[in-house]
Amino acid sequence: MTIYLDTSDIEQIKILSDLLPISGVTTNPTIVARSGEKLNTLLPKIRDALGNNGLIFGQVISNDAGSMIEEAIKLNQIVDNFVVKIPVTLQGIKAIKSLKNEGIKTLGTAIYTPQQGIVAALAGVSFVAPYINRIDTLTGNGIETVSTISHLLAHHAQSCQVLGASFKNTKQVIDCLSMSNTSVTIPVEIAYQMMTNPCVDEAINQFQCDWITAFNSLEH
Template sequence: MSVYLDTSDIEQIKILSDLLPIAGVTTNPTIVAKSGVKMLNLLPRIRDALDGDGLIFGQVISTNADDIVAEALKLNQMVDNFIVKIPVNMQGVKAIKRLKNEGVTTLGTAIYTSQQAFFAALAGASFVAPYINRIDMLTGNAIETVESISNLLSHHAQTCQILGASFKNTKQVIDCLSIPQASVTIPVALVHQMMENPCVNEAIDQFNQDWLDSFGTLSHEEK
C-alpha cells in the first residue's frame, strides 16, 4: 500500500512529501497542461521536490502504438524511477507489451473495467489505474470494479499493482485502500481534507489547557 500525490504543484509536493510518507507523484496531460510547463522541464523539478526519492508517473499523448513506444522511450530518459502511463485501449495494450520487452515500466491508465486491467497486466503493465469517481459516475460500482481487478490480478498477474485514481472525496480513497493490492494517487486538496480536522486541534488545546492549569507552563521542567 502506497500513497502518491496527483499533482504538478511543486510547492505542495515539497510540503507534503516532507510531512507525509509520500511514495511519489503522478501526472497526466491535463495536470501538465495546467502547470504550463512541458515534461522536459517539469519532471526534473518534481524529482528535485521529492529530494530524489519516490516514483514519478507521466503519461503519453500519442495514440498509436508505434508513436506511444517512441514517446515512452524518450520520457523514460528524462528522470530516474519514471513510470510511463498509457491509456488502455487496443493500441495502448500493444504498446505496453512492446515496452515490456524494452525494459520500460508502465502503468495502464484510464481503466473503467476489470477486463481493461486484466489485459494491461497480462501485456506487462506494472500498475493499473482504475478511475474511481468516473466509474462511480457511470455505474456506481467503482469499488466492486476494483475488487474484481484485485481478484483477477491475484490469480493471473500478481506483480501488477492497483493504483486507484480520479478521486473526488475521502470516502472513495479509504474504500479503495481497503482492497488488497491497492494504492492510491490523491489530489492535493483531498490530502489536506484527510489530514486537517478541527476536532484534533480542539483536543490539543484542551490537553494543553489542562496541563497549564495544573503546572502553570507547557514544559516538563521542574519549576
C-alpha cells in the same frame, strides 16, 4: 500499499513529501497543461522536489501504438525511477507489450472496467489505475471495480498492482486501500483532508488548556 501525490505543484510536492509518507508523484496531460511546463522541464523539477526519491509517472498523449512507444522511450530518458502511463485501449495494449520487451515500466491508465485491468496486467503493466470517482459518476461502482480487479490480479498477475486514481473524498481513498494489493494517488486537497479534523484540533486544544490550568505553562 503506497500513497502518491497526483499533482504538478512543485511547492506542494516539497511540503507534503516532507510531512507525509509519499512514495512519488503522478501526473496526467491535464495536470501538466495546468503547470504551463512540458514534461522535459517539469519532470526534473518534480524529481528535485521529491529529494531524488520515489517514483514519477508521466503519460503519453498519442493515440497510435507506434507514437506511444516513441513518446514513452523519450520520456523514460528524462528522469530515473520513471513509469510511463499508457491509456488502456487496443493501441495502448500494443504499446504496453512492446515497452515491456524494452524493459520500460508502464502503468495502464483510464481504466473503467475489470476487463481493461486484467488485459493490461497480462500485457505487462506494473500498475493499473482505475478511475474511482469517474466510474461512480459514469458507469457504476468504483470500489467494486477495484475489488474485482484486485481479485483478478491476485489469481492471474500478481506482479501488477492497483493504483487507484480519480478521488473526490477521503472515504473513496480508504475504501480503495481496504482492498488487497492496492495503492492510491491523491490530489493535494485530499492529502490535506486525510490528516485534518476539527475534532482532533479541539482535543489537542483541550489537552493544552488543562495542562496550563494545572501547571501554568506548556513545559513538562
